[in-house]
Amino acid sequence: MTQATADQAKGSVLAADGTPLKVSLRRALRAQKLRALMLIAPLLAFIVIAFLMPIADMLFRSVENQIVPDTLPTTVVALEDWDAKGDALPGEPVFAALHDDLVVAAEAKTHTRLGSRLNYEDSGMSSLLRAAGRGVRRMSPDEPYEAQFIDMDKDWGDIETWRTIKLYSGAYTDGYLLNAIDMQKTVDGPELKPASQRIYVMLFLRTMLLSLTITFFTLLLGYPIAYLLAILPLRTSNLIMILVLLPFWTSLLVRTASWKVLLQQQGVINDLLVWVGLISDANRLVMINNATGTIIAMTHILLPFMILPLYSVMKTIPPSYLRAAKSLGANDWTAFWRVYFPQSVPGVGAGAILVFILSIGYYITPELVGGTSGIFISNRIAYHISISLNWGLAAALATMLLIVVLALYWVYDRMVGIDNVKLG
Template sequence: MSDTTSEQVLTTQDGKPLKQALASALRREKMRALLLIAPLLIFILLTFVAPIVDMLFRSVENSIVADTLPNTVVAMQEWDAASGNLPDEAVFAALYDDLGVAVKEKTHTRLGSRLNYEKTGMSSLFRKTGRRVKRMDEGGPFKEQFIKADKKWGQVETWATLKTFSPRYTSAYFLSAADAQLTPEGVKMKPEEQQVYLFLFGRTLFLSITITVCCLLLGYPIAFLLAALPLRTSNLLMILVLLPFWTSLLVRTSAWKVLLQQQGVINDFLVWTGIVSEAGRLVMINNQTGTIIAMTHILLPFMILPLYSVMKTISPTYVRAAKSLGANDCSAFWRVYFPQSVPGIGAGAVLVFILAIGYYITPELVGGTSGIFISNRIAYHISSSLNWGLAAALGTLLLVAVMVLFMVYDRIVGIDNVKLG
């Protein structure tokens, strides 16, 4: 035997380093494995990762000002908004040139709507100026002509806003997602009555936790029953648990509408039995209650399944052993059974919480105004207000929030303690 020390590199018989030999021996296998997953990998990259990255990029991207008014942005570099003076004639001349091109390409209105997010009145300013710019005298002077076209051009704030948002990247969307705004004077909180997003984030978090707790409280006994019953009975019960998966989400949510509304089945029943009066019909839908009830119902299987798969592995002899050692039913459960089911609780809770925090359709349908989530706001900005930058910033914040919570959870519970089966 050769007396190899730890410093010596182990080699094969023909002198090749052992690590290298092993790597080349495994390379073929690795390539084959990679080839097998390649179609899925490409599919995921193209249809999932790429659009998300692009979307997230929009939360900081702001090249519209620099693209639409390239000359003005350059000319404005010298100008200091804090001086209180309007920019000089050269800037106005550059603006004239830029707007001429922009109007031809019809991009000035888009710039107007973009800047309108930051300062109201910008949209109409650009539309109005766009109409007038064609009639301006090419010889100048442009300053007076612009101010004549719209007196806003004579205000320092208009130019300050333009300058603030002229860089190609901006933190404005993120600030706005956190109820703050970028003003020419720096970062400031928005006025009280305009602050919505932090509150919405808070509510999303609160409702998600509430729903997770509800799912746990309802799901634990069912999972316990499933794991304890003989196979034939538990299979039937399992089908009942899985039944919701085979029904459309929309149908289930609509069913809750039928049940919970003020003229709905439950209220009718309660009035009929005299528990509530005709005038005192319960408001259970289009508010937080509705969201909690419907989402708990929809997410319950995601709690039951991981719990069940963990409980199935807990041998009944543990509880028997505890009882033979003198523990009554209650302490045998809490001290022996329950601690062993914690990995299932962890898995179920993480799953339900993460699904809940990004849920959209159910709160949209049954949440009214007090039961909507941050995701509904994101959807609004994507499809109605078309402020994609803000939507992207909100989405990024949501993603980061989930990741932070996940890390906290890992620190407290330990991700090793999560078992899905």
């Protein structure tokens, strides 16, 4: 029996060249899929390189701790048997291993790098290791290293120094992530930090709260404008559109700086209120360098991101629906609320998500007008990236932020449904 007749016997259809139709079709489709893939390949490559890989790198950095086992390879092994919960210092073999590791590290000048890393966890490690890099060269192999280390700096005889090294001796650590939620590693497991050092959870909450407030205000201010844009004749609406877009074309810093001029205590608004007599000269309003300043400036800056999606959705709502509602006896409010508004909800969803996500990641404006009560978690991330160089902690904070945003996205999808979002 030939293959073809066997296939026929099983009831499959053959293409003209004798191959089964299924196979032939699949081949044709594969070619098509391949062509489609080729078309999106540049974009795909761009997204992988410029978006997915940096995020993966960030996630990796938030747990990466290679520097400790890399710089102190034998010390880390020697420390494995030491009981960090006890009161006794690690024994001579550990000090000897530390000596050998530091000699190599000082040669490669990596001991100071390790010092900066461990200094994030325990103040003083930086100078301790910098001095040790110089000191180990003068040590004598004939005398016990423990005494020589403690003689060089008494901190080597402090059990906390060793606990820190032991806690962070792994190639990966949860220390950064714990730090990002105001906790710390201790020999007894993770613990909350003392109250005087807790800051990140509060900043996360504040970032969420202020971002929600800003989203709410942009909606409140943006909805009527978008409505006007959608219903007014083209000539008038174009003019309004230009006014909406104008801030888009102005530098962010210029706009933020002008809010300073307007809102400060000796600023235009306060001067005006005093002149009108609404407030006295001694009781000028504090509207900047606090959360109020952040809300006002960011609402203004993000307003177009609310108006544009709203407008593009409203534009598609036929005005005849409203007229129909009215002709069936609805008053203005009912016609709007029961007929118009439900149809604009996809635009509200799109605008709200856009503004909320943008404001969560903002940091220039809060930095300039936020004072102390109006700064966001992103300001701390920027600080750890550019000033303290604690990139591990910055990555951990960013990871937390990513998780929070994904969680909110999930909640939104559950409550509103992501299909209900439309950009036009």
